[in-house]
Amino acid sequence: MEKLKTGIEGLDTLLYGGIPKGRACLIAGEPGTGKTLFSLQFLLEGLQEGQRAIYITIDEKPEHLISDALALGWDLRPYLESGTFQILDVTGYFSTSDIGDNEGINVTQIIKDIVEFVQKNKADRLAIDPIAPLVFTGHGTSQVVAYIRRLIFMLESEASCTTLLTSYVPVGSEKISHHGIEEFAASGIILLRLTQMNQKYIRTIRVRKMRGTRIDLSEYSFEILPQRGLVLRQPVS
Numbered sequence: 001m002e003k004l005k006t007g008i009e010g011l012d013t014l015l016y017g018g019i020p021k022g023r024a025c026l027i028a029g030e031p032g033t034g035k036t037l038f039s040l041q042f043l044l045e046g047l048q049e050g051q052r053a054i055y056i057t058i059d060e061k062p063e064h065l066i067s068d069a070l071a072l073g074w075d076l077r078p079y080l081e082s083g084t085f086q087i088l089d090v091t092g093y094f095s096t097s098d099i100g101d102n103e104g105i106n107v108t109q110i111i112k113d114i115v116e117f118v119q120k121n122k123a124d125r126l127a128i129d130p131i132a133p134l135v136f137t138g139h140g141t142s143q144v145v146a147y148i149r150r151l152i153f154m155l156e157s158e159a160s161c162t163t164l165l166t167s168y169v170p171v172g173s174e175k176i177s178h179h180g181i182e183e184f185a186a187s188g189i190i191l192l193r194l195t196q197m198n199q200k201y202i203r204t205i206r207v208r209k210m211r212g213t214r215i216d217l218s219e220y221s222f223e224i225l226p227q228r229g230l231v232l233r234q235p236v237s
């Protein structure tokens with residue numbers, strides 16, 4: 001099976017080479033655990049290999065994303081200028097509707113638009129950060145399940161890109177994802193956590209599921225370093 005390297009030091013070993021090509025994988029964690037940096041690092045790895053990448057943002061302004069990456073030593077601008085990298089801000093989709101009311105949002109249309117955009121741009125790698133607002137409140141859980149399944153199905157069958165979907169986990173919650181259901185449809189799940197150890201917090205990462213490949217299930221500590229981004233350290237017991 002062909003795999004795409006994440007570019008995250010130590011992680012590709014846990015994944016026996018990387019993320020299976022063409023699949024959609026969920027990156028779940030509380031705010032500040034590193035989901036956005038993980039996504040960027042995955043896209044940047046592809047860009048450096050000459051691939052094409054798209055980042056779909058809902059919460060963050062593209063200029064903030066670019067300057068935050070630059071602060072870490074990652075210059076996205078050459079890729080944006082050459083057109084191999086695109087940042088799509090879909091916040092506008094939600095601007096007509098107040099939070100908690102998505103009457104005006106046509107989720108089916110959003111899914112169609114995303115898939116078409118990915119196809120048109122021939123993207124190899126895609127990140128949707130985060131997935132939850134795409135299926136905002138107002139819909140019943142069964143509809144949310146249906147939409148997420150459809151989005152993942154469409155991306156895996158029609159878009160021919162490898163996708164990361166990030167998912168917000170409420171602080172202190174044992175749930176993997178915002179709705180508690182995204183995980184069933186995704187081909188893979190990677191969990192990011194802040195764990196208290198000897199009176200200080202450490203960052204940890206664990207591959208919980210990855211269809212079609214062997215994985216190392218151990219939880220590892222990691223750091224966020226200039227240039228190198230996420231860097232895995234050692235297993236935590």
Ligand SMILES: Nc1ncnc2c1ncn2[C@@H]1O[C@H](COP(=O)(O)OP(=O)(O)O)[C@@H](O)[C@H]1O
Binds near residue numbers: 032
């Ligand atoms: N330049 C940097 N150097 C070191 N750590 C950084 C840097 N930029 C961000 N971080 C760390 O990464 C965290 C944010 O990661 P982010 O990917 O935005 O999290 P999430 O998307 O899960 O909310 C910050 O809280 C900070 O601790």
Ligand SMILES: [Mg+2]
Binds near residue numbers: 035036037129
């Ligand atoms: Mg984020």
